[in-house]
Amino acid sequence: MxxxxxxxxxxxxxxxxxxxxxxxxxxxxxxxxxxxxxxxxxxxxxxxxxxxxxxxxxxxxxxxxxxxxxxxxxxxxxxxxxxxxxxxxxxxxxxxxxxxxxxxxxxxxAKWLIDSIEKERYETWFQPIIDARDESVFAHEGLFRVRDSDDSIVPPALAFKLAEKSDLLFSLDLVARRSAVECAARGKLNSKLFINFNPSSIYDPSYCLRATAAAINEIGLSPSDIVFEVTETHRADDLNHLKGILAFYRNAGFQIALDDIGSGWSGLNLLQSLRPDFVKIDMELVRGVHNDAYKQNIVNSLIQIANRSGIEVIAEGVETEDEASWLKNAKADYLQGYLYGRPAPLSTQTLSAEEAQQIDQKMNPLKAAAK
CATH class of the missing domain: 3.30.70 (Alpha-Beta Plaits)
Known part of the structure; x- marks a missing residue:
């Protein structure tokens, strides 16, 4: 395509x-x-x-x-x-x-997925990211949810895998980025916003990303409050292409996060090559880390490498107080997981009809690009 x-x-x-x-x-x-x-x-x-x-x-x-x-x-x-x-x-x-x-x-x-995109049967839910020092809310990650014709939520991994196999990844990834921006605006999100994107869905950064960047600026969100989170980092096979994407976002004033660091050695290579603002430690390493010496050695090493490089660390998948306590002692900067909140839609009850109309008008260019 x-x-x-x-x-x-x-x-x-x-x-x-x-x-x-x-x-x-x-x-x-x-x-x-x-x-x-x-x-x-x-x-x-x-x-x-x-x-x-x-x-x-x-x-x-x-x-x-x-x-x-x-x-x-x-x-x-x-x-x-x-x-x-x-x-x-x-x-x-x-x-x-x-x-x-x-x-x-x-x-x-994937006909159902195309139908869901065209009829806008999707939304973004948000999960808090907590400051490990005082457990205040530092940010929220926008997590895309798409529904089928029966209005049932389809597992995101299934939807994105089908999109990749059917040459629809560009459209779905663009829709997901647009949805995160729009739902954050409608819910009057008052924190940093982490927006996922798959680098495989980006052909030419200056062309493919401009609608998302323009919508963020148009809707009144500050670029300094937006963090673009690179997913599927273990599959990045064109490092120069990925660097071009991140350079576009940085030049526009956004920050960068790498997802699932620790899930493969490629993640460590990307860490030193891309120098992100944040890294997320893979939840498989976080699960039960408080009583697993092998995981502790790996996580400690990752945190130390990140700290020496000026990169802040987010541990995701935190489910127990024991895991949280160990991660705090290990000097993880931020924590994310069911312990602090499950993904959920933001309330739009405080949004006036006029505000909703303004958001619709400002999102129209990005909606058009997604179809």
Whole structure:
């Protein structure tokens, strides 16, 4: 997906959908041709490695699931496909939407997620981050929640994994950042705000992040009160790209946090390369740290490294007083976890109709970019 196309979600399925499949081997071609024949689907051989076929909307699910079951994983990875809503050769725009068959199958399974984005069935809940010195509220982390058509909350990890597999990560990550800003404004949040973002969803920082930065400024939040938290740090495979993202945020006046430090050695490498303002110690290290000498050695080392580098430490996943007491003695700066509060939506009861309207108007550019 090119940056110019990122600000809308491409549609691949229509009342009558014309599929163009570019197949890696003659064996894969034979499988797809046989499948079309068994389903009485009108298919045309365009070349030795290309089949086009026409599928009406009621038959799309069966066709997608059947081809998904008929091909091996490598075949799906190497089969390219595009669709069109018209007869004849695919247009230039149709060819610009070519994806792998694997992505197309996941895109079909993600129809509910696209619907939730378009109908704004999502919100942000907030969890407090506590100052370890006096247990005052230092900040809140915005945690994205998306609902399906039955209004049930879908586990965030599941939603983001599906978005990644269906080439929707840009849209979902942008929606999540926008939701955090808007819900914080509506709830009149009076603390620092940690906003998660996945660096894999950012193509060009100056282009992809400008709507979020503009919305924060427009809505009246101070950049100094915003901390952008890099998630999936263990999967960062382009360090220069990540540095470019963080440089954009820093230049705009925002602070930076790295998530889940300690979950892999890559996290330590990122620590010295990126020099964040905050690091979060992975909750697996925090869980039961008060009676686990092995975890204590690791956490102590992480805190000492961060302190010597001028980086403040947040221990997340704190659930017991014993864990909190040990972490305070180890000089963690901030604590986060169920002990201090579960994620919850902010109340908007004090928001006037006029204030709500102003927030809507100021968020419109970012809403448009997410769709």
């Amino acid at each position: 090119y940056c110019a196309d990122c600000e809308s979600i491409d549609d691949y399925f229509f009342d009558t959908t014309y599929f163009w499949l570019f197949l890696p081997t003659l064996e894969t071609f034979s499988k797809v041709a046989g499948l079309c024949g068994s389903m009485d689907i009108n298919a045309t051989q365009q070349s030795d490695h290309c089949i086009s076929c026409v599928v009406e909307r009621p038959a799309i699910q069966k066709f997608i699931m059947s081809i998904n079951g008929a091909l091996e994983s490598k075949e799906k990875e190497n089969t390219k496909v595009t669709t069109a809503c018209h007869d004849g050769a695919p247009s230039i725009d149709d060819m610009g939407r070519i994806v792998t068959l694997e992505i197309l199958v996941n895109r079909y399974q």
